[in-house]
Amino acid sequence: MPHLTLPAPAKLNLFLHIVGRRPDGYHELQTLFQFLDYGDELIFEPRGDDQIRIEPALPGVSLENNLIWKAAEQLRKEVGGTLPGYTIHCDKRLPMGGGLGGGSSNAATTLVALNRLWGLHIPVDRLAEIGLSLGADVPVFVRGHAAWAEGVGERLTPSSPPEHWYLVLKPECEVSTALIFGHEGLTRHSPRIKIAPAFEGDDPRYRNDCQSLVCKLYPEVARALDWLGQFTSAKLTGTGACIFGRFPTESEALEILARKPSGIKGFVAKAVNLSPLTVRLNELN
Incomplete structure (x- = not known):
């Protein structure tokens, strides 16, 4: 099978409300x-055996805990039998522990790519179910369209919020999702709302319920939010640590990026409702 290069884009949670906790x-x-039109890139290179290898290895992450490898193994289990091996090269641009969905996006791109390369023809609904077993954010990356999400994040309704320019900043810390969701100080009873027909990020009804707790536990995030908040409405994405702010144009966002405090990393990207992965697959078909 040929080489295949595909994007694994970032996502933003334009808001995040926690409306309850299940018995499990x-x-x-x-x-x-x-x-976002920014993210990692995965290159699938055929091997002469049936092994899945990932290059380079992620620091501090074993092969068996890498979501790319886990996605490939889940797909193998789905169909059984021997399948050709691939070396998967990951050009990692998205920070770990950033709330941008990098690991979930890598897993989704792997599912979609190997489904194609192995000629499995598994329907997208089933791919999304397999993805859910790997992480709550994986299905939205598999389906490839911006979405209103409920449940643990798997019940998706396609949505088309405005496609703004965003400045994304990564403070010098990694936030533990398990720590945030397990913390007694997390707000867990926000009232349920109906899907917004036209989402605007400055509407005070829409917030990130994790933000106040993350700021308390990770002061680096609080400082970054205060700094970016001088120029635009700044929010946390997911459980962080990345924060984002909306700008009217790319040039305005780049101007603020150039002024960021030392030690903070960042990038400017365009929000898109159709995933770059889906766009690329459409080009290949």
Whole structure:
């Protein structure tokens, strides 16, 4: 089979409300996912055996805990039998522990790519179900359209929020999602809302319920939000640590990026409602 290069884009949670906790410990959410035209890139290179290898290895992450490898193994289990091996090269641009969905996006791109390369023809609904077993954010990346999400994040309704320019900043810390969702100080009873027909990010009804707790536990995030808040409405995405702010134009966002405090990393990207992964697959078909 040929080489295949595909994007694994970032996502933003334009808001994130926690509306309850299930008996199994998982949280009930309401959120709005939108993609960015920025992310990782995966290159699938055929091997002469049946092994899945990932290059380079992620620091501090074993092969068996890498979501790329886990996605490939889940797909193998789905169909059984021997399948050709691939070396998957990951050009990692998205920070770990950033709330941008990098690991979930990598998993989704792997599912979609190997479904194609192995000629499995698994329908997208089933791919999304397999993705859910890997992480709550994986299905939205598999389906490839901005979406209003409920449940643990798997009940998706396609949505088309405005496609703004965003400045994304990553403070010098990694936020533990498990720590935030397990913390007694987390707000868990926001009232349920109906899907917004036209989402605008400055509407005070839409917030990130994790933000105040993350700021308390990770002061680096609080400082970054205060700094970016001088120029635009700044929010946390997911459980962080990345924060984002909307700008009318790319040039305005780049101007503020150039003034960011030392030690903070960042980038400017365009929000898109159709995933760059879906766009690329459409080009290949």
